[in-house]
Amino acid sequence: MPSLRRKDHKRRKKSKTARRRRQSRRTGDSIEITTSIEIATEAPAKHPVQPHKPRIPVAGPAEIVDLTIDSLPKSPVEAPTQPPDNRTTYEAYLESQSAPKKRVPWSWLLRGKCTETYMPVMRGKWWSYTKAELAVESVTRQSNLSHIARIMETELGQQLYGDNRCRRCKESDHECWVYADAARQQISRPGSACTRCRWSPAAGGCSLSTRTPNVSLTKRLHNEPILFYPRPILPKSNT
Numbered sequence: 001m002p003s004l005r006r007k008d009h010k011r012r013k014k015s016k017t018a019r020r021r022r023q024s025r026r027t028g029d030s031i032e033i034t035t036s037i038e039i040a041t042e043a044p045a046k047h048p049v050q051p052h053k054p055r056i057p058v059a060g061p062a063e064i065v066d067l068t069i070d071s072l073p074k075s076p077v078e079a080p081t082q083p084p085d086n087r088t089t090y091e092a093y094l095e096s097q098s099a100p101k102k103r104v105p106w107s108w109l110l111r112g113k114c115t116e117t118y119m120p121v122m123r124g125k126w127w128s129y130t131k132a133e134l135a136v137e138s139v140t141r142q143s144n145l146s147h148i149a150r151i152m153e154t155e156l157g158q159q160l161y162g163d164n165r166c167r168r169c170k171e172s173d174h175e176c177w178v179y180a181d182a183a184r185q186q187i188s189r190p191g192s193a194c195t196r197c198r199w200s201p202a203a204g205g206c207s208l209s210t211r212t213p214n215v216s217l218t219k220r221l222h223n224e225p226i227l228f229y230p231r232p233i234l235p236k237s238n239t
Helices: 002-042 090-096 131-135 139-153 167-172 181-185 195-199 217-223
Strands: 157-160 176-179
Touching: 139 157, 139 176, 139 195, 157 181, 167 195, 176 181, 176 195
Parallel strands: none
Antiparallel strands: 157 176
């Protein structure tokens, strides 16, 4: 009987120790889980999480592009702007120097005078210009070019022949065109100079111009003697 009791006591003791071990394992696992969660939530991470960066593909040897200065395309903005080429053949040059035989009809005004800028209808003539070319000119030059094109193209222009031409047109053997007499009632400030002298004014002005030349004061004093008249000296009055 004592031997059975001892065996029974040993079995109970073993079961108790086994039960304690199982409990200690369960409690230990829970403690480890809770401590790991607390450490993960409370303790700061040694290495912060980096944002996602897209992977840059690396070109292989066959995909390498030549990026030298000579291989880069040249920008058209960097190229210097060239003026329009006004060269032509000799036959076209002779054609550009003469006025058209068929004149452009003019819309005659019943009252008042025209002050609008005239745009030439014909192209390739020595007096032709575009809106872009006219925009860069001064106001005085714009008015001058408008008069020239109006005289050379419309029926308001009149051609002079022979000795009736201005001195400059006779020397250069150019056509001499001026405003007709009827045009002076249609155009504001028509002037009397020919178109060639209007385009490139020379010293002394056009010989057909009725405008008084703008002579400087020094030349006028040099050409015209100054007359001094004596002034009588009156005696002082005693009063």
